[in-house]
Amino acid sequence: MNIKETKESLVKKGYTVKLCSSKELAFDYLNQTITGKTVGFGGSQTLTELNLRHSLKKNNTVYVPDFPEPDVKPLDTAKLAGGAEVFLLSANAMSAQGDIINLDLIGNRLSGSMWGPQKVYFILGINKVGGTLxxxxxxxxxxxxxxxxxxxxxxxxxxxxxxxxxxxxxxxxxxxxxxxxxxxxxxxxxxxxxxxGTHCYDCTSPDRICSSMLIHLRKPRGVEAEVVLIEEIMGF
Ligand code: SF4
Incomplete structure (x- = not known):
């Protein structure tokens, strides 16, 4: 997988792309770029690893459903996050050609990635990128x-x-x-x-964590979207 070719494919699909050689550079870039906005998070271990939710609060109003404010329910925070000007999420996988795939249980992360916000940032580590669709x-x-x-x-x-x-x-x-x-x-x-050593069983467990899958074949027309590719292992 050639990251520069993936970047070119993403640009052809309508995305702005930022390559970051480390998570520290991605952290600095996003904090410098996102200011004076309402910002919603989709559930993401990558975003947790970046620890953006504290730093972005200095210059933005931030809604993180996984870490709601005291006395606010996660689902209410998810609704506020979906109505924010900027929406941040990662991806579960991205093909070498820039097809972006996400799974979700409730769907707030998927909906926020394609409709509602002015701008969406897909932030993902190099471990999730490569291969065919x-x-x-x-x-x-x-x-x-x-x-x-x-x-x-x-x-x-x-x-x-x-x-x-x-x-x-x-x-x-x-x-x-x-x-x-x-x-x-x-x-x-x-x-x-x-x-x-395991795989998805398409289970009926009450503990199931994934009920919907969304594939962005290219940038959704109604939003600006940027892919921040971090050349480190991040998230799952
Ligand atoms: S939780 Fe169920 S549907 Fe989700 S990956 Fe595991 S087996 Fe598959």
Whole structure:
């Protein structure tokens, strides 16, 4: 995968593109670029890893459904996020040609990525980019989905199929440190497809985390959209 070719494809699809060699550069760029706006977040581990929600609050009004203000319900925060001027999210996968794929449980992240805001930022690490459209869909459904279910300790078949085995390997690596959620997330994040060893079962579990999938074949017509590509492993 050639990141410069992916950038050219994204530009042809109508996106502005920013390449960042590190998460620190992406953090600085987004904080300098987004000021004086209402800003909504779609659920994203990449955004959490970037820790943008605190820094953006200095110059913007920020709505983060995963971290609502006291006495505000997450769903009410999600509605405010969807009506914000700027919407931030990541992607579960992006093909080498710039097709952007996201899964969602409720749909607030998907809707915010194509209709409503003035500008959308897709912010993603290099680990999610590459392959054909079909391979990117596979990544979203069979790698990102199960990895997120494992990260969140969901009782879904994709997670339960490998949870005991992976936890044993993880705890052996941890030694005396024992279980630590942040280390667990990093462990899951770095597993290859073969090491992960599970797949999506299209389950009916009440713990299911993904009910809809959206593919942006090109930039939605009604919004400005920018892709911030970070040349590091980020998110799932
Ligand atoms: S549909 Fe179920 S089995 Fe498939 S990735 Fe989502 S939670 Fe896992």
């Amino acid at each position: 079909e391979e990117a869909i596979f990544r979203a459904r069979h790698i990102a989905g199960p990895k997120n279910a494992l990260r969140l300790h969901r009782k879904t078949p994709c997670a339960l199929a490998v949870q005991d085995k992976l936890e044993k390997i993880f705890l052996e690596q941890q030694g005396d440190k024992g279980f630590n959620q942040l280390d667990w997330q990093t462990f899951i994040q770095h597993l290859s497809k073969d090491e992960l």
